Amino acid sequence: MKGDLFSSEYMVQPATAAGMSVENAKSIKYAVNGEMLARQGAMIAYRGNLQFERKGQGVGGMLKRAVTGEGLPLMAVRGQGEAWFAHEAQNCFIVDIDPGDVFTVNGRNVLCFDASLKYEIKTVKGAGITGGGLFNSVFTGQGRLGLVCEGNPLVIPVSPQWPVYVDTDAIVGWTANLQTTLHRSQSIGSMIRGGSGEAVQLMLQGEGYVVVRPSEATPQKVQQH
Numbered sequence: 115m116k117g118d119l120f121s122s123e124y125m126v127q128p129a130t131a132a133g134m135s136v137e138n139a140k141s142i143k144y145a146v147n148g149e150m151l152a153r154q155g156a157m158i159a160y161r162g163n164l165q166f167e168r169k170g171q172g173v174g175g176m177l178k179r180a181v182t183g184e185g186l187p188l189m190a191v192r193g194q195g196e197a198w199f200a201h202e203a204q205n206c207f208i209v210d211i212d213p214g215d216v217f218t219v220n221g222r223n224v225l226c227f228d229a230s231l232k233y234e235i236k237t238v239k240g241a242g243i244t245g246g247g248l249f250n251s252v253f254t255g256q257g258r259l260g261l262v263c264e265g266n267p268l269v270i271p272v273s274p275q276w277p278v279y280v281d282t283d284a285i286v287g288w289t290a291n292l293q294t295t296l297h298r299s300q301s302i303g304s305m306i307r308g309g310s311g312e313a314v315q316l317m318l319q320g321e322g323y324v325v326v327r328p329s330e331a332t333p334q335k336v337q338q339h
Contacts, residue, residue, distance in 0.1 A: 129196055134208060134226065134258045141200040142208070142260045144226060146191055151233075152199050152226035154187040162195015186221040186235070186251050199226045204262035213256050219287030221251045223327075228257030238294055238316070250287070261286070265328040272318050279315040280326055289322035 118124075126137060129145035137143040144150055146164060154168060169188040191197055200206070211217055211231060218236075227233070232255045253259055267286055272278045279297055288294075297317040318324050 126198075134228070134260055136206055136208060137198060139205055140203050141198050142206045142225060144191070144197050144199065144260075145195075146197060147194055149190055149192045149229045150226060151188050151190055151229055152197075153201065153224055154189045156199045156201050156225055157189075157191070158198050158200050160195055160197035162193065164191055164193040164195045164197060166191055186224055186233070190229075199260065201225055201262045204264050205266060207261045207263065207267070209259045209261060211253055211255065211257055211259055215254065216290035217253045217259065217287055218250050218289075219253065219259075219261065219325075220285060223261050223263060223286045224251060225260040225262045227253070227259040230257040231255045231259060263325075263327045268326045268328065270324050270326060272320060272322050272324055274319070274321065277317055277319040278324050279317050280324060282314065282316050284326050284329065285316060286325040286327050288318055288324040292318045292320040292322045292324065294318055 126143070129135070129143065132145045132147040134142060134144050134150075141158065144152075146162070151169065157166065167190045169190045206225060209217060218238075221235075231253050234252050236250065236252045238250050263286060270278050272288075272292055295317050297315050
């Protein structure tokens, strides 16, 4: 076969080391040698001897997901081989997490991650029941985390002098040592007159980084389980 489709630009190459790598802007390749974790339904292709098994979240995680809609349905991938992951043609990125790091991320943006990372659903402090991300996923430990984002994300530095205000539907995640509170930027009078559509944001204060996607959230598709 000939043609642009079969050029080196699109042809995958065998992995040279175990673990995660960006295959292209829309997919992540994982050379599995043991176990890794991914969001359910995200595998688009694989080769080798791999098994895929749905992974439970525990009673606490399932309860939070049922109450809030926020959760991260996971599957474990075990064996030896290569697997490719993607989600709705969104852009893919990799975050390296080292001991002592804490990265809070919206569950909708998680694609796959090393089994060496610890994962927990936690309440976003200060968000209250009206916060768009009342529960988020918190990653610690050491390993790599693969994320998806609609478009190219913005990484905005946060400092004590310059807090950052983010639409709760647009936030992807943030680093440790940032404090979160809800901020109302619209007066009651403006809300009565119909409002600007930007009434409440999540304010992040401290020293670190916040990751924002260049669009607000779209309605979530119903997942089949």
